[in-house]
Amino acid sequence: MKALHVITGLGVGGAEQQLRLLVRHLPVDCDVVTLTNPGAVAEDLTADGVRVMHLGMHGNRDLSALPRLVREIRGGRYDVVHTHLYRACVYGRIAARLAGVRAVVATEHSLGDSQMEGRRLTAGVRGLYLASERLGRATVAVSPTVAERLRRWGVPGPRIEVVPNGIDVARFRFDAARRESTRRRLGLPQGAYVVGGVGRLTATKRFEVLVRALAELPDDVWLLLVGGGPEENVLRRTAQAAGVADRVLFTGERPNTDASQGGSGLDLPSLIGAMDTLASPCAEEAFGLAVVEALAAGLPVLYVSCPAVDDLPPGAAPFARRVQGGADSFVRALRQVRAQGPGPRSAPEAAHHYSIARSADRLMDIYTAATLGVSSA
Numbered sequence: 502m503k504a505l506h507v508i509t510g511l512g513v514g515g516a517e518q519q520l521r522l523l524v525r526h527l528p529v530d531c532d533v534v535t536l537t538n539p540g541a542v543a544e545d546l547t548a549d550g551v552r553v554m555h556l557g558m559h560g561n562r563d564l565s566a567l568p569r570l571v572r573e574i575r576g577g578r579y580d581v582v583h584t585h586l587y588r589a590c591v592y593g594r595i596a597a598r599l600a601g602v603r604a605v606v607a608t609e610h611s612l613g614d615s616q617m618e619g620r621r622l623t624a625g626v627r628g629l630y631l632a633s634e635r636l637g638r639a640t641v642a643v644s645p646t647v648a649e650r651l652r653r654w655g656v657p658g659p660r661i662e663v664v665p666n667g668i669d670v671a672r673f674r675f676d677a678a679r680r681e682s683t684r685r686r687l688g689l690p691q692g693a694y695v696v697g698g699v700g701r702l703t704a705t706k707r708f709e710v711l712v713r714a715l716a717e718l719p720d721d722v723w724l725l726l727v728g729g730g731p732e733e734n735v736l737r738r739t740a741q742a743a744g745v746a747d748r749v750l751f752t753g754e755r756p757n758t759d760a761s762q763g764g765s766g767l768d769l770p771s772l773i774g775a776m777d778t779l780a781s782p783c784a785e786e787a788f789g790l791a792v793v794e795a796l797a798a799g800l801p802v803l804y805v806s807c808p809a810v811d812d813l814p815p816g817a818a819p820f821a822r823r824v825q826g827g828a829d830s831f832v833r834a835l836r837q838v839r840a841q842g843p844g845p846r847s848a849p850e851a852a853h854h855y856s857i858a859r860s861a862d863r864l865m866d867i868y869t870a871a872t873l874g875v876s877s878a
Contacts, residue, residue, distance in 0.1 A: 502529040502868065505579040507570070507593035509586040510538035511553070513729070513754035514701055515790045516585055516610040517542040519666050524551055526667075526861035529581075529868070534573055536566060536589055541754065561588055567596055574600035581868050584637075586610060587617055591629055594636040604871040605637040606864075608664070612642075612650050613785030616705060631655050638871040641864070643788045646808035664864050665809065666788045667857030673770045673797035675846035683775040686767060687725070687750060694722045694839055697776035697800075699769070699791035700783070702730030707805075709739050710782040713828035716743040718835060727772050729754040773798045778838050781807060784826055793855050796821060799846030803834045810851060818851035820844055 506524065511517050511533075521542055524531045533546055536558040543553045554573060558566040574582060574596055584593035584607045597605045615622055617630075631654065634640055640656055641664045642648035648661050689695060696715070700706045708726060715724045726736070726749065733751060740746040755769050773779070779795035781804040789807030796802060796818055804810065805826040810818045822838075824830045 502580045502872070503578065504529050504531050504581040504583055504868065505574060505577055506531060506533045507536070507582060507584045507589045507596075508533065509536050509588045510540065511535045511543035511546070512538050512540035513542060515666070515788075516608075519610070519790070520585055521546055521549070522667060522669065522857045523861055523864065525549060526857050527865065528861075529865075532577060532579075534570065534593075536570075536592065558588075558592075567592055567599075570596040571599045574602055580604060580872055581606060583608070583868075587626075587630065591633045594633045598636045603638070604868070604874070606639050606641060606867055606871055607634070607637050608641040608643065609647055609651060609787070610643055610666075611787045612647050612654075613705075613787060614650065616785060627654060634660075638874055639867055641867065644808035645812045647787045662863075662867050664860055664867070665855055666790050666793070667855050667860030668790070668794055668797055668852070669857055670797045670848055670852050673773060673794050673852075674848070675774060675799045679771055680774045683767065683771045687775060689723060689750075689775070690721070692721060694719075695725050695776045695778075696722060696835060697725045697727065697773065697779045697795070698781070699727045699773065699779065699794070700781075701728050702726065702732040702736060704732055705783060705785065706730075706732075707782040707784065707826075708732070708736055710826070710828050710831060711780055712736060712739045712743060712745065712749060714780075714831040714835065715740075715745045715748060717828070717832045720748070722748070722835070722839075724749045725752070725772065725776060726750065727752045727755055727769065769794070770798070773800065776800060777843070778803065778835065780831060780835070781805065782826060782831065792821065793852060797848045797852035799844060799848060801838050801841075801844060803831060803838065809855065813851055813854065816850075817854065818849050820849065821851070 532552045534554045536556045539555040546553050581604045582597035582602050584590040590607045639662050641662050643666050698708050740749040779800050779802045784805050786806040789809040792807045793809050802821040810821045824834045
């Protein structure tokens with residue numbers, strides 16, 4: 502079987518990193534097309550031996566990209582086209598059908614109640630999404646929560662499949678030596694208590710809540726923000742105004758790559774291992790990948806929204822705790838977590854539940870059904 506993955510961009514982000522992990526674990530020949538931004542994850546995929554094509558799309562309404570994508574699909578003679586993220590789902594589904602590929606699968610990575618990938622959910626966004634969705638065989642939701650949102654949107658239930666995001670649990674396993682080395686490289690004082698936030702620095706992630714909470718916490722508490730994005734300067738100004746700029750560290754984008762493979766040593770697993778608690782103030786997560794990664798590292802986690810935890814049976818993630826969402830709530834919760842002292846730093850059942858191997862196996866079942874559905878149509 503031969504599959505083409507079409508994604509909006511390949512900068513460092515949850516969906517992009519997830520695509521790379523899936524391609525590594527899927528037992529099929531995979532190529533990737535990125536409509537825009539062939540960033541760090543494109544380089545990682547190429548290093549993995551994956552063929553990556555950049556379509557050079559200029560904006561959402563660059564219709565000239567459509568025939569170029571059709572040509573790529575026809576030329577590759579793909580059995581399955583799998584699209585990721587809104588723009589790629591719309592253009593990719595249309596292009597696949599024009600190219601004669603009917604086994605089309607789409608993954609919905611980032612659908613909230615009021616936004617999708619940071620874009621407001623207008624009637625136009627919803628209408629275009631639903632019109633293109635009918636051209637595919639299956640729409641994959643990354644959590645039961647997202648599946649329910651898709652049903653409320655109008656996607657027929659039988660077309661929706663749930664394949665949770667997955668992680669390489671072993672990559673995040675706690676390593677005391679790596680933790681100390683990373684903390685030294687970051688310049689953290691001995692004994693500092695580090696609250697971490699991981700994700701794109703956008704308004705929807707609400708990291709300013711953590712900056713404001715930091716101002717109410719003792720001087721030995723630091724905030725480590727892992728990720729890049731348009732809100733970085735806003736967050737820096739917020740930290741300056743709150744008088745905590747000297748206790749907030751910004752790492753920029755950090756791909757989930759092994760230092761042994763040429764990385765800087767400050768990769769995502771190392772940075773998460775340097776934390777004492779992960780805090781996730783986003784109010785509309787579709788899954789909560791950073792929370793699961795932190796759980797795999799044995800960290801206590803405070804979150805406002807995390808379907809990955811909430812969709813599991815009670816007790817599967819004993820060190821994950823839901824908070825109301827304001828700065829005061831995080832101040833109280835962080836004080837309580839710190840007072841409890843460090844835990845065993847072992848991965849709970851929840852982390853193992855979201856193994857990338859399990860997700861790849863489930864996706865292969867969907868690919869097989871999609872291609873069989875085509876042959877029997």
